[in-house]
Amino acid sequence: MKSFIEETLDQLLSQSTFNLSKTTFILPSKRAGSFLKHILKQKVSGSAFAPQVLSTEEFIEKITSLQTIDNTESLFKFYQVYKEITPKEEQEDFETFYGWAQTLVYDFNEIDRYLIDAEHFFSYLSRIQDINHWALSDPQTNLIEKYLTFWNLIPKYYQLFQKQLLENNEAYQGLMYRIASEKISSYLASNQEKHILLGFNALNNAEQKLFQTILEQNKGQIFWDIDEAFYNDNYHEASLFIRNYKKNWEFYQDENNTITTSSNYSSAKNINVYGVPKNIGQAKYTAQLLDEISEEDLSKTAIVLNDEGLLNPILNSLPQNIKKLNITMGLPLKETPLASLFEVIFEIQQTENQNFYYKPIIDILNHPFILMKLGESSQKLQQQIHQENLVYLSRTQILELSSESTKHLLGEILLQHKTPQSLLKAFTNLCQKLRLEDALDKPLETEYLYHFHQLFVKIQNLIAEQSPIQSIKSLHRIYRDTLETESLDFSGSPFDGLQLMGMLESRVLDFENIIITSVNEGVLPAGKSSNSFIPFDLKKEYGLPTYKEKDAIYTYHFYRLLQRAKNVHILYNTEPGSLNGGEKSRFITQLEIESPVGNEPKHQFLNPLVPARKNELKKIKKTPEVLEKLKALAAHGFSPSALTTYIRNPLDFYKNYVLGIRDTDEVEETVAANTLGTVVHDALEHFYKPFENKNIVKEDLLKMKTEIEQQVKFEFEKTYKQAPINKGKNLIIFEIAKRYIFNFLAKEMKEIENDELIIKEVENKLTCDILIPELDFPVKIGGKVDRVDYKNGQLRIVDYKTGKVQAGDLNLKDWNELTKDYKYSKAFQVLCYARMIYDETPFENAEAGIISFKNLKAGFMPFKQIKNTVIDKDTLNQFETELKSLILELFNPEIPFEEKEV
Numbered sequence: 001m002k003s004f005i006e007e008t009l010d011q012l013l014s015q016s017t018f019n020l021s022k023t024t025f026i027l028p029s030k031r032a033g034s035f036l037k038h039i040l041k042q043k044v045s046g047s048a049f050a051p052q053v054l055s056t057e058e059f060i061e062k063i064t065s066l067q068t069i070d071n072t073e074s075l076f077k078f079y080q081v082y083k084e085i086t087p088k089e090e091q092e093d094f095e096t097f098y099g100w101a102q103t104l105v106y107d108f109n110e111i112d113r114y115l116i117d118a119e120h121f122f123s124y125l126s127r128i129q130d131i132n133h134w135a136l137s138d139p140q141t142n143l144i145e146k147y148l149t150f151w152n153l154i155p156k157y158y159q160l161f162q163k164q165l166l167e168n169n170e171a172y173q174g175l176m177y178r179i180a181s182e183k184i185s186s187y188l189a190s191n192q193e194k195h196i197l198l199g200f201n202a203l204n205n206a207e208q209k210l211f212q213t214i215l216e217q218n219k220g221q222i223f224w225d226i227d228e229a230f231y232n233d234n235y236h237e238a239s240l241f242i243r244n245y246k247k248n249w250e251f252y253q254d255e256n257n258t259i260t261t262s263s264n265y266s267s268a269k270n271i272n273v274y275g276v277p278k279n280i281g282q283a284k285y286t287a288q289l290l291d292e293i294s295e296e297d298l299s300k301t302a303i304v305l306n307d308e309g310l311l312n313p314i315l316n317s318l319p320q321n322i323k324k325l326n327i328t329m330g331l332p333l334k335e336t337p338l339a340s341l342f343e344v345i346f347e348i349q350q351t352e353n354q355n356f357y358y359k360p361i362i363d364i365l366n367h368p369f370i371l372m373k374l375g376e377s378s379q380k381l382q383q384q385i386h387q388e389n390l391v392y393l394s395r396t397q398i399l400e401l402s403s404e405s406t407k408h409l410l411g412e413i414l415l416q417h418k419t420p421q422s423l424l425k426a427f428t429n430l431c432q433k434l435r436l437e438d439a440l441d442k443p444l445e446t447e448y449l450y451h452f453h454q455l456f457v458k459i460q461n462l463i464a465e466q467s468p469i470q471s472i473k474s475l476h477r478i479y480r481d482t483l484e485t486e487s488l489d490f491s492g493s494p495f496d497g498l499q500l501m502g503m504l505e506s507r508v509l510d511f512e513n514i515i516i517t518s519v520n521e522g523v524l525p526a527g528k529s530s531n532s533f534i535p536f537d538l539k540k541e542y543g544l545p546t547y548k549e550k551d552a553i554y555t556y557h558f559y560r561l562l563q564r565a566k567n568v569h570i571l572y573n574t575e576p577g578s579l580n581g582g583e584k585s586r587f588i589t590q591l592e593i594e595s596p597v598g599n600e601p602k603h604q605f606l607n608p609l610v611p612a613r614k615n616e617l618k619k620i621k622k623t624p625e626v627l628e629k630l631k632a633l634a635a636h637g638f639s640p641s642a643l644t645t646y647i648r649n650p651l652d653f654y655k656n657y658v659l660g661i662r663d664t665d666e667v668e669e670t671v672a673a674n675t676l677g678t679v680v681h682d683a684l685e686h687f688y689k690p691f692e693n694k695n696i697v698k699e700d701l702l703k704m705k706t707e708i709e710q711q712v713k714f715e716f717e718k719t720y721k722q723a724p725i726n727k728g729k730n731l732i733i734f735e736i737a738k739r740y741i742f743n744f745l746a747k748e749m750k751e752i753e754n755d756e757l758i759i760k761e762v763e764n765k766l767t768c769d770i771l772i773p774e775l776d777f778p779v780k781i782g783g784k785v786d787r788v789d790y791k792n793g794q795l796r797i798v799d800y801k802t803g804k805v806q807a808g809d810l811n812l813k814d815w816n817e818l819t820k821d822y823k824y825s826k827a828f829q830v831l832c833y834a835r836m837i838y839d840e841t842p843f844e845n846a847e848a849g850i851i852s853f854k855n856l857k858a859g860f861m862p863f864k865q866i867k868n869t870v871i872d873k874d875t876l877n878q879f880e881t882e883l884k885s886l887i888l889e890l891f892n893p894e895i896p897f898e899e900k901e902v
Contacts, residue, residue: 001300001408001564004225004509005036007262008198009043016619018194023197030055031328031494031501032199032508038495052193056207057173063180063187063210066171072462072482073331075101080470081161085153092466098477106118106364107533108158112174116542123153125538168397177206178839184213195220195726201510201560202241202553203901205543215251227563228261229596237555264563269603269892271562273588275574277608278617282517283313283570285606289515289569290498291319293358298322301513302499304506304561306524308332310517324497328505330487333455338448339483341367345413349423355392358385364410367445369434369445377403389720422462427456448490455479503557510564519572524558525551547737558587566819574605617899620654622892629658630891637767637782638887640832644825658897669718670768671733677802679715680853681786682742684800685763686711688787696757699787701749705742710869712737715896740802740853751791760788760795768839772884779887785833797833797848798860801826805852807861815865815878819886826850827863831879834863834871845870 005682012018020040021174027033040051054062069077078101079094111118137258165171171179177606195214200222203211214220230238245253246259276282277461286303287801293301293312298321305311311331318325337461344363345788348356361386364370365378384401385393395414399407409520413430417423431453459478463469469478499511505526528547532539562568572589576582618625633642646653656660716734725734751757762822767782787798809826818824818831837843847869849862862869865878889895 001510001566003039003200003513003564004033004262004508005032005510006043008196008223009036009039012196012221013043020044022049023196024059025053025163025198026052026056026059026199027053027198027506028056028507030058031505033303035509036198041475059210060176060180061705063183064176064265066166066169066176066179068176069165069170069172070107071102071172071485073480076106076462076468077165077170078105078161080156081157081164084162093474095471095477096476097468098474098878102481103156103531103533104157106531107171108161109174110532110534110544111158112172113206114542114544115178115205115209117545118158119155121542122158123535124541125151125154126271127534129537136664149556154867171412181206181209185217186357188213188217193219194699197222199223199225201225201556202545202549204243204545208245212251213372215249224259224261225560226259227259227265227559228239228263229265230559231259231261237552238553239556240549262563265559266596266599269562269566269568269598269599271568271570271591271595271774273570273591273601273603275573275584275585275603275605276571277575277606278573279307279310279518279610280313281606282573283310283317285571286315286515286517287315289321290390291321291703293321293513295321295323297513298498300323300511301515301871302501302506302509302511304514304516305329305500305502305518306516306520307518308335308502311335311500314517320528324493324534325395326494326497326499327490328494328499328501330489332484333451333486333488334483335687336451337368337447338452338486341369342452342479345427346472346479348414349417349472349478353392355394356398358391358393361385361398369449370409372436372442372445373409373434374403374406375524377406381406389588417472419462420472421468422471423472423475424456424460424463428453428460431456440756451486451488455482458482478625482620503554506557506561510563511561513567513569514561515569515571516558516561517571519570519585519588521585524585524587525554527657537563537753555587568601572600588628590876617901618651618898620651621898626654626658627891627893631777633657633779633889634779634887639783640781640829641783643781643832644822644828644884645885646886647819647825647828648822649900650897654897671716671725671730673803675719675738676718676733677800678801679712681713681739681763681800682719683708683711683737683741686715687741687745688759688762690758692761694759695750696752696759698749698752701745701752706736708741708745712741719766743856744851744853747859755792758790760790761785762787764788766836766840768836770880770887772887774888775891781832781836781883783836785837788837795843795846796860796862797830797837797846799826799830799848799850800835802848802850803851804854804859805850806855807858810849811864811866813866815882818882820881830863831871831876831881835876835879835883838873838876845872847871 013020023298025033026034033055036053037050057068065508075098079097082097082101083091111121124510162175165175166179178666196209197214200207201224204269211222215222226239230236231242233239234243246802250431251257252259275284278286281489290298290303291300291811301315307331311327312335313327315327341364344360344367351357353729360381365374365382370374371378380403381398381401384390390397398414399411402410409430412426417426431449436445436447459475459482464474464479469475499509516524521527527598534544536546538544572584572588574582588601589700592603606891622630642653642657645656666845687707691700702716712734713725716737721807725731748757761786763786765782765784767780770781774781785797786800789796791797810830812818812824812827818828830850834846834848837846846858847862849860849869851860854856855861863871865875868875
């Protein structure tokens, strides 16, 4: 395959009048220029002075001698112009101005690049606005008056903006093009070099004027890269611009001046189209295609990304055979891990409250760059936040809890910065502090920090004098927009190995093997999105580009890539869930319909092979070490909840009690069910503990009622730490806790009108030995009984539940089911308490049951064995038989911990 650049150089070098040393090559991009130099070295034998090789932008700068300013800088300079012209009482702050000024500056760019008569154009535009907004209506509203005044001021903005920039020898891109088109004749008169124009397609009016002047004055040649298949088709968008130039340029009215075409598109090609779900699917399949390409052919291969979001997935999916890789497009700085850190800092800086919400603070402490510097200090601070349940933290609190290293690193960014300048200084200092001592071992992280430091310095310089930015919110917006344009350049060989680039970087370059990703409608071509104040009809009238011309540009780039390629792989996302997914590009349909015979694309739909997942229940064998751990638990005492956990799911018992795995501490924003239970239990313990072995009377309960609010608040502060309970869901739960206790005491009061109630004990810790002859070691059960009382002389063992319990949950029909079915866990628990109390104080009969605060109407719900509620020695013997059977199963090395489907 002979590339377009190679074909052109062969043609030029064959001309006897061609003088390489007195030639300037002009190409659409710097990258194309690098390739031209590389090929030129191979073509030229002997010594010769190298020609000048310039991109279009470099050529324009050479003609004008002006300094280019970027979009952000132009907005700051435009704001000064806006303030000069706009009456003071009508001036907007920078943040509001910034919203519409970007669009206006973009339109200024377009007007200048297309050499539009600005005065006539803006006059026409303001008349359109007059008609649209009923300018002649009487009376006009204040809003319409202001709106029309704005449109009438635009020509003044434009003229003064241009004037001030040119006085400072500066220009935005469009203005530079306009000035260049005015200076081209004088430039050519003083310059004897020949200009070779290579590989252009869509030219704005300024570029057309430049190139036509070069051609008409016989100061150069132009070479178009267009295939006859497209050029001869009057309806094909790939040749739209070049056909127009042939028709309209005066240079081509001379029959001797023709456009040379190639005939590569009809040569044999292997074109494959793949419908792949999601971006990650495209990345993985791209890697699979690369794996099948030989090492020699990889240097003739390019991956063209239409969506920059695919860069990271593809880099992480590259196969082992990729030894050399050149990335042209650069990694967007917003995609780097450090971007998320500064985004969180901006979030907390814009917090109006004195206190921070804990999540952004945890995000900062958990960020990889912060962890690399703070390590254990960061972990300890997070642990304290979780333990203290700090949902909201003040700056002082964070610094008090922090170590010296944490204060040094984070102290400055946790301060409330009043001005953008002070926050930017804090950011640059943070970048310095985050720099690693072993920078050479962490080159990528160091590069991230360097680029962000540069970014903040750049913004600092922009707002150094007479800054229009007065708020952190405005700074955040400027930062985001500036971040969009910044990227991290990769170093690599542009002429060797696999090439990875965006569509625009592929201009003028040719490859034998092409992989094009994200060929979806709305991505390639981009669609009808337009960020402009200029209506469509006015653009058509003045020859400004619309979405149709932009579609034609991408059509040209797409088909030009295919011209000389032998193997083409086109991938698109089949998933409709994403914003630009699901619909293949019209280019694919066009290929399927119009491709030459033999070159028709082969279409495949790919789906990842997802093996059927068998939901196998886990089994954990009881090793000697596990049995030793169980013996230690038995000696200490199995709690009823531990044993019911085993009944519910043996694997959970193994994780929680044998391995000791517990849920990690998390900040509890909303009061959890177990926290509510703890608060209610502890409050009732406080109320009833002084009445152990005493008779409860009405006055006692009335006194308790008066203390409910105070006591519940105290218990929440003790259990729920410093989390707020005075708003939102927590306030509702706080009120529920008070209501539970109030209703319970009211019910007790009603009962003691007719019944005698003596409290025996409250929240008493108990243990008892369970003698099992088959085991040669002691086994205990232990737990805390909520309350034991005598009601009219009847011993009752009471367990409180803040959740809902029904009487049926305590009704046991078959003793064998007690340790088999988790449904009877409540019955099992109260029988455990009864057995422990019997061991401490033997009784003839008792009742054991539950009071459910969510089912308070049911009152005390006793354990029943069929219809018998009495617990006596026989009942306890029956229970002990089942309990021993359960414990023997637990210690049986032949029975593993087997997972149950819960």
